Structure formats: structure tokens, C-alpha cells
Amino acid sequence: MTTSTTTRMTAPRLGRLIADGDLEAVRAAVQDSPRLLGSTVERDGQGGWTPLHVAVAEGQGEVVRLLVEAGAYLSARTEHGRDPLHTALESAPALVPLLRELGAPVDAASAAYLDDAERLRTELDDGAPLADPVTGVDLLTLATAGGAAASARTLLDRGADADRGALHAAAGRTRLELVRLLLAAGADVNRREPDTGRSPLHAAVAAGPGHDAPEVVRELLDAGADVNATTADGASALDISRVAAARNRRDDAAQATVHDALADLLVARGAMD
Numbered sequence: 001m002t003t004s005t006t007t008r009m010t011a012p013r014l015g016r017l018i019a020d021g022d023l024e025a026v027r028a029a030v031q032d033s034p035r036l037l038g039s040t041v042e043r044d045g046q047g048g049w050t051p052l053h054v055a056v057a058e059g060q061g062e063v064v065r066l067l068v069e070a071g072a073y074l075s076a077r078t079e080h081g082r083d084p085l086h087t088a089l090e091s092a093p094a095l096v097p098l099l100r101e102l103g104a105p106v107d108a109a110s111a112a113y114l115d116d117a118e119r120l121r122t123e124l125d126d127g128a129p130l131a132d133p134v135t136g137v138d139l140l141t142l143a144t145a146g147g148a149a150a151s152a153r154t155l156l157d158r159g160a161d162a163d164r165g166a167l168h169a170a171a172g173r174t175r176l177e178l179v180r181l182l183l184a185a186g187a188d189v190n191r192r193e194p195d196t197g198r199s200p201l202h203a204a205v206a207a208g209p210g211h212d213a214p215e216v217v218r219e220l221l222d223a224g225a226d227v228n229a230t231t232a233d234g235a236s237a238l239d240i241s242r243v244a245a246a247r248n249r250r251d252d253a254a255q256a257t258v259h260d261a262l263a264d265l266l267v268a269r270g271a272m273d
Helices: 011-019 023-032 034-038 051-057 061-069 084-091 093-101 108-114 117-125 139-145 149-157 166-172 176-184 200-207 213-222 237-249 253-268
Strands: 041-043 046-049
Touching (some): 011 023, 011 041, 011 051, 023 034, 023 061, 034 051, 041 051, 046 051, 051 061, 051 084, 061 093, 084 093, 084 108, 093 108, 108 117, 108 139, 108 149, 117 149, 139 149, 139 166, 149 176, 166 176, 166 200, 166 213, 176 213, 200 213, 200 237, 213 253, 237 253
Antiparallel strands (some): 041 046
């Protein structure tokens, strides 16, 4: 049942409605009590999260549009300095274009992700660092996550370190052009993620069934990727591909076939059971 009585609606309750994607309940709440648009809650150990931040983090695009059209501030920041666009870059990249459409201010991080190379160059010329000071993520990784080849080239030309995670992002999204670009720039094909122990090869195999997945895997192997490297929990790329194939065999034969083909490729290149 929709709750719209002002005295009963609170910021935490509104946050739950947002997380549930209850568009009409959210609409009624902010119409009855516009002050809620500026209310804040704590999330993930930091205060200052507005309803718009919550909607972005929850991936609720329709709610995001509703809140902005109702007057939510696109420049509102949490106590750690994150505005809604930063939140999207971290938690819901698919909402970045929507926030830009709605007028969210662009900084170096969002310009890198959106492949706005001209704006990115302007930001860098004005002194923006090569790592986003708000999220801590380096701009090259953000560009790679967004499939932003022009931004990636700009950042490499400006001295960005190719070895801060961008190759994992490119491999995990099976972005062949960017994988080649980063390898040519000297990215370590066997670099491990500190927490998971995953290499770019693990990321590429786990990504499955993208059209470029086999080509990305071949590119990594040709560059010297260790085909038998294991993650922190002991999984090899072959293990990952076979588990994925088995998981999809009943529900999605096409995806299972892709993972089977990746397993065959790995075996042909020396992967051991």
C-alpha cells in the first residue's frame, strides 16, 4: 500500500521505496513532502546520501528521472564528496548517460567514461589528476570501463599508468580494441588483483559470451598470459570457463557453447585440468 502521509514518511522509508523501484509511491512521497528531496541517510558507512544518490546506487533509472524532475539536486554531495554522477561511475555505470542528459555536471572522471575527449583534455589542462580524487579510481580504468577509446588514448598520451587495473576492466568487458591498446602501452598481462588474485585472463573468461571474448583471450595468451594461473581461491581460467558452461547448459545453450569454445581454446593453448 502506498504511504503518502507526510508525518509517516521518513528519509529511510523513502530510501526503501526507491530501492524497491516503487515509482508511484516515491512520486506521492516527494509531492506530499518536497523537503524529502534534500533529506539524507547514511549508507555504506558515509552520511549525506540524498534520495537521488540512493536511486542511482540502486540502479533505478526511472526513479532517478522522477527525482530530478521533482527538483533533486544533481550537484548534492555525500560527506565523502560524491555527487550522483560519481555514484553512478562507481555503482551503476549504465546510468551515467541518463544523468548527463538530465544535466549532471561533468568532471574529468565522467568525461573519461563518456569518451568526451575534448572535455577530458580541458579538465587535465586545468590540473585534474589522472586518478579521480573522489572515488580513487584512475581515469584510464574509468575510460576502459566505458569503452572510451579516445579517452584512453588521451590519458596514455598524458602519462597515465597502464598498470592500475585498466587491462582487467578491458578484458572483463571483452573490449578488444582497448585490450590491444593497453598491451601496446605496456600493461602487465599477468597483473593480479590484490584481493581476488584474478588476472586479465580470468576476467576475460569470466565475462563470456561477448562477441569478442575468444579474440580477447587469444590476444592475452599471445601477449604471454599464464594460462594456468589461479585466483586467490584456486580457480584457473579453464575452471571458470567450464563452470560457466555447466551453469548455462540447461538454461542457455548458446552461452554454454561460447564457454565450451573458450575452454577448448584454453586447452589448446596448454591449460591443464
